[in-house]
Amino acid sequence: xxxxxxxxxxxxxxxxxxxxxxxxxxxxxxxxxxxxxxxxxxxxxxxxxxxxxxxxxxxxxxxxxxxxxxxxxxxxxxxxxxxxxxxxxxxxxxxxxxxxxxxxxxxxxxxxxxxxxxxxxxxxxxxxxxxxxxxxxxxxxxxxxxxxxxxxxxxxxxxxxxxxxxxxxxxxxxxxxxxxxxxxxxxxxxxxxxxxxxxxxxxxxxxxxxxxxxxxxxxxxxxxxxxxxxxxxxxxxxxxxxxxxxxxxxxxxxxx
Amino acid sequence: xxxxxxxxxxxxxxxxxxxxxxxxxxxxxxxxxxxxxxxxxxxxxxxxxxxxxxxxxxxxxxxxxxxxxxxxxxxxxxxxxxxxxxxxxxxxxxxxxxxxxxxxxxxxxxxxxxxxxxxxxxxxxxxxxxxxxxxxxxxxxxxxxxxxxxxxxxxxxxxxxxxxxxxxxxxxxxxxxxxxxxxxxxxxxxxxxxxxxxxxxxxxxxxxxxxxxxxxxxxxxxxxxxxxxxxxxxxxxxxxxxxxxxxxxxxxxxxxxxxxxxxxxxxxxxxxxxxxxxxxxxxxxxxxxxxxxxxxxxxxxxxxxxxxxxxxxxxxxxxxxxxxxxxxxxxxxxxxxxxxxxxxxxxxxxxxxxxxxxxxxxxxxxxxxxxxxxxxxxxxxxxxxxxxxxxxxxxxxx
Numbered sequence: 222x223x224x225x226x227x228x229x230x231x232x233x234x235x236x237x238x239x240x241x242x243x244x245x246x247x248x249x250x251x252x253x254x255x256x257x258x259x260x261x262x263x264x265x266x267x268x269x270x271x272x273x274x275x276x277x278x279x280x281x282x283x284x285x286x287x288x289x290x291x292x293x294x295x296x297x298x299x300x301x302x303x304x305x306x307x308x309x310x311x312x313x314x315x316x317x318x319x320x321x322x323x324x325x326x327x328x329x330x331x332x333x334x335x336x337x338x339x340x341x342x343x344x345x346x347x348x349x350x351x352x353x354x355x356x357x358x359x360x361x362x363x364x365x366x367x368x369x370x371x372x373x374x375x376x377x378x379x380x381x382x383x384x385x386x387x388x389x390x391x392x393x394x395x396x397x398x399x400x401x402x403x404x405x406x407x408x409x410x411x412x413x414x415x416x417x418x419x420x421x422x423x424x425x426x427x428x429x430x431x432x433x434x435x436x437x438x439x440x441x442x443x444x445x446x447x448x449x450x451x452x453x454x455x456x457x458x459x460x461x462x463x464x465x466x467x468x469x470x471x472x473x474x475x476x477x
Numbered sequence: 478x479x480x481x482x483x484x485x486x487x488x489x490x491x492x493x494x495x496x497x498x499x500x501x502x503x504x505x506x507x508x509x510x511x512x513x514x515x516x517x518x519x520x521x522x523x524x525x526x527x528x529x530x531x532x533x534x535x536x537x538x539x540x541x542x543x544x545x546x547x548x549x550x551x552x553x554x555x556x557x558x559x560x561x562x563x564x565x566x567x568x569x570x571x572x573x574x575x576x577x578x579x580x581x582x583x584x585x586x587x588x589x590x591x592x593x594x595x596x597x598x599x600x601x602x603x604x605x606x607x608x609x610x611x612x613x614x615x616x617x618x619x620x621x622x623x624x625x626x627x628x629x630x631x632x633x634x635x636x637x638x639x640x641x642x643x644x645x646x647x648x649x650x651x652x653x654x655x656x657x658x659x660x661x662x663x664x665x666x667x668x669x670x671x672x673x674x675x676x677x678x679x680x681x682x683x684x685x686x687x688x689x690x691x692x693x694x695x696x697x698x699x700x701x702x703x704x705x706x707x708x709x710x711x712x713x714x715x716x717x718x719x720x721x722x723x724x725x726x727x728x729x730x731x732x733x734x735x736x737x738x739x740x741x742x743x744x745x746x747x748x749x750x751x752x753x754x755x756x757x758x759x760x761x762x763x764x765x766x767x768x769x770x771x772x773x774x775x776x777x778x779x780x781x782x783x784x785x786x787x788x789x790x791x792x793x794x795x796x797x798x799x800x801x802x803x804x805x806x807x808x809x810x811x812x813x814x815x816x817x818x819x820x821x822x823x824x825x826x827x828x829x830x831x832x833x834x835x836x837x838x839x840x841x842x843x844x845x846x847x848x849x850x851x852x853x854x855x856x857x858x859x860x861x862x863x864x865x866x867x868x869x870x871x872x873x874x875x
Contacts, residue, residue, distance in 0.1 A: 235596065235603045251605070255595070408580045409587040412594060412683030 222276035222371055224267040225336045227324050227354075228295075230254040230286035231344040240443045247443065249313065254286030259339025265403035266369055267337050268299050274371045276334070277301040281327055283320065285311045289424060290415070296422040297414040303422070308429035314344065316437030321353040323429040328358075333395055335376060340364045340399035347438075351399035361392050364399030483536040487571065495567035503560040504528045510554035510564055515797060515823075519816035520544035524554050524564050527572060536575070545572045546583055547815055550678035550803025552764035556794055565678065565765075570803070573680025586679065589807040594684055597670035597691070598636045599807070608666035610638070610645040616656040621663040627700035630655075630662035630734070633715070635708030636671050637841035643848060644841045650870035651707055651731065657745050657873050658738055662705070668695045672706075674714035674761070679804030686722060689714075693724035703727040705734045707866070709761035709840045710802070717766045730762055732839055732865060736773035739780055746872035749783030754868070755833035756786065757824060757847070758796035759840035774839050774865060781872045789827040797824050801842030821850035829860055836862045 232238060233253040241248040267278045279302040280295040282288050292303035306327045315323070328336075336358075341348035348364070355362030368379035372391075380388045381401055392398075455462045470476040492499040504525070511523030521542040522530065530538055539545070554564045562568065576582060582590070592601035611618045621631065632655070638648040655662050673688035696704070704726050706712050715728040735742060756778055762770040771793045779786050791797045798805075800820040805812065813819065825847055828836040836847055847862040 235601060236605070237603075253603075406584050406587070409577070409582055409590055410580065411574075411577045411681055412687055414578070414683075416683060 222270055222274045222335065223279070223333045224270060224276060225279045225281060225328065225331065225333045226260070226264045226267050226295075226300075227320075227336070227338055227350070228260040228264070228280060228282040228291060229257045229320060229339070229342050229350070230283070230288065230291075231257045231342050234343070240445070245442050246440065247314070254312070256282075256286070256291050257339050257342040257344075259341060259400060259402075261339075261407045262403040263337040263339050263400040264295060264298065264300070265405065265407040266366075266400050268408070269404055270335075270369060270371065271299060279304065279331065279333070281306065281324060283311050283315065283323055283429065284308065290419075292424050293418040293422060294410060294415050296418040297410040298408060302425065304425045304427060306429035307426050308431070310431075311429070315432060316434070317345070317347045317349045317353055318434035318437040319432035320350055321357055322432045322434040324350075324354060325357045327427050327429065329427075335369075335394060336360075336397045337369075338397065338399050340366070340401045348399075351397050355397035358395075358397070361396045362399070363390050363392055363396065365401045366398050367400075367402050368404050369398060369400075482534055484531045484534045487536050487575070488531055491567045491571055495563055495571070497561065497563050498567045500560055500562045501528060501531075501568060504532075504562060505560055507559060509557045509559065513553045513557045514548075515551065515553065515800075515820050516547040516549070516812070516816050516818075519818070520547055524568060527568060528562075539572055540575055540579060540581070543576075543581070543583070543811075544815070545569060545576060546586070546804070546808055546811055548573070548803055549798050549800050549805035549812075549820070550675075551760045551798030553760075553795075553798070556764045565803075570678050570680045570682075573678075573804075574682060575680075577680050583808055583811045585810055586804050586807045589804070590676065590679075590681055590684060593671050593673075593676065593688065597688065598640060599671055599675070600636060600640045602640045604667050606667075607634075607639045607669055608664065610634075610640075610648050611652065614649050614652060616652055618652050619663040620666045621699045621701075622666065622668060624663055628661045628663045629702045630660055630705045631696065631699060631701035631703070632662050632664045633672070633704050633706040633708070633711050633728075634664055634669060635706060635711050635841055637845075638707045639669070641841070641845060643845045647841065647844060647864040647866050648707065650864065651866040653870045653874065654735070654742075654866055658735075658741060663699070663701070665695055670695075672708065672711035672714050674710035674718070675802065675804055675806065677714060677718055678802065685714075685718070689719050689722055689724060693719065693722070693726075696724075696726055703729060703734075705729050705731055707731055707841060709759040710842075713761040713765050713768060716768075730770060730839070732762070732774040732777060733770060735777055735869070739777065742777070742869065743780050746781055746869070748872050748875035750781055750835075750868060750872055751783040752834045753785045753787050753832055754778055754781075754835040754837050755789050755828050755831050756792075756837045756839075756865075757789070757799070757828070757843060758793055759838070759843065760796065760798050760802055762839065763796055764794055774837075777865060778837055778868070781868055784868070787831050787833055789824075789831045789833075791827060797827070799824060799838075799840070799843045799846045801840075801846055806842055806846075819850060819853070821846040822854050825850040825854050825856060825860065829854075829856055834860060835868070836860055837865055837868060838862060839865050 517523040673685035677685035712730040
């Protein structure tokens with residue numbers, strides 16, 4: 222099975238996020254960009270599929286953050302081919318529509334059975350790269366997937382629905398699948414293997430050019446979430462606190 | 478190239494790349510290592526059984542078992558081995574490396590490794606906040622990058638002393654003691670990276686080398702007479718492992734440095750601490766690499782007016798590890814699941830049994846670990862955990 226995994230870079234929440242008062246946008250002066258967590262899960266699911274069924278993994282990333290290190294780390298984990306989409310201004314962040322335009326162009330004539338993306342990214346929580354990419358490539362799309370199994374030339378995926386519901390969905394291939402969580406936590410790869418990849422692997426570069434896609438929602442303003450009321454602290458000894466907790470849970474309908 | 482069977486390859490690798498590694502072939506199978514190991518009882522393959530398996534040509538059973546992750550790199554096995562086999566740095570970290578190469582590492586530890594590679598600290602904090610502990614401190618702590626002048630002491634602070642809220646209290650106390658003594662010192666702040674000792678012992682040699690290289694490059698930028706560190710792990714690795722990579726810097730643990738200034742310290746300590754105090758020997762200052770820094774911390778404690786030093790049953794070379802070394806700091810859940818025991822709790826019970834009211838420590842992993850163990854053994858109110866730096870600061874300023 223030949224798999225493509227696109228990786229997007231998002232602001233690292235380890236740093237304090239600040240809003241630039243002049244532009245009303247995220248202040249990117251000290252921003253650190255890291256790979257989107259769910260894309261890392263998509264890569265993990267791809268590695269598990271490759272381990273089970275063989276095939277190849279191609280990782281594609283738009284030039285921003287520590288893109289080279291991320292791509293070499295993917296090679297160390299088991300990716301066969303890594304592609305960097307180069308161009309100006311990508312560090313400033315791209316809409317899902319723009320990402321999809323660049324990704325579709327970079328994939329070009331590449332042949333693949335499935336594209337695994339993260340279902341969404343923490344920067345805009347837009348969650349539409351998978352769907353938009355599928356539409357652009359005229360492929361089926363399933364998102365919120367937590368497991369994928371190859372069966373008889375098709376892919377059977379487990380999809381999450383709100384309220385704890387799960388569905389098994391079978392899709393023809395090629396397809397685009399949005400990963401919500403891999404079957405296991407993304408693996409750690411030792412530094413020496415990453416160094417080996419840096420010394421021996423090659424990153425293919427492809428010019429992405431300016432993304433002209435339209436249709437994305439426009440950010441007009443940003444602000445920090447409003448602070449809610451302070452939590453109520455329940456005083457008293459353990460017995461009194463427990464009694465009060467039970468009473469509150471009954472009032473909220475958590476206990477009957 | 479001849480492909481050696483994996484067990485033979487492991488033995489050859491240990492002989493070639495670890496100092497005295499060839500001694501593994503002289504193992505007597507006496508079992509002392511497995512007996513003294515605090516988690517030996519819970520391991521499918523304690524050290525002696527690992528060697529037996531390797532001698533039988535079998536490496537894979539060791540890799541199929543996850544018991545090596547119970548090893549907290551406390552050097553207890555190395556210390557008792559009659560054949561002087563480098564068990565901790567050779568055998569156990571070697572098996573951990575093999576596990577890591579297979580991607581077989583408990584999630585808790587994986588997160589710490591990922592953070593250290595990305596941020597240069599195991600806590601997953603922003604490198605820019607590394608010197609934030611000095612905010613609201615009433616004494617000045619110079620950043621070498623700003624001061625641009627030579628100092629006597631480059632204070633290597635360490636990950637936990639920089640970021641962990643409990644250990645930050647110790648770090649602030651240390652800064653006050655340096656000030657009271659009039660030490661010419663500076664810190665690296667955001668330029669400082671994790672020292673890497675625990676990764677070396679957890680088998681992630683490449684990450685250790687990466688971090689050591691970054692630190693060495695930073696040290697070389699500044700003029701200082703010696704490095705003094707608040708972290709025994711940093712002391713151990715800067716003293717014994719960095720030179721093997723070509724990075725040699727004079728380094729002392731803070732208890733060694735302060736011991737040299739004991740007369741001045743005595744004159745400054747005007748506020749008695751009337752308490753029975755016991756001292757926990759950190760593995761990295763004691764057994765590790767025969768560092769044997771046993772007397773200096775005790776003599777400092779005895780110099781504090783009012784302090785009566787009492788000893789726990791296990792002390793000096795037989796000290797019981799707090800459980801934080803070699804990756805153990807990030808394997809608490811794993812160790813509890815596998816062994817149902819915490820060495821930090823054993824240690825706290827020993828301190829209480831010795832009649833101590835204060836458990837004095839000198840390693841940044843110990844304050845939070847023993848604080849927790851005091852609570853989980855229901856000894857809050859009976860015993861308090863204090864770093865020696867905190868006791869000194871209290872004795873100086875009251």
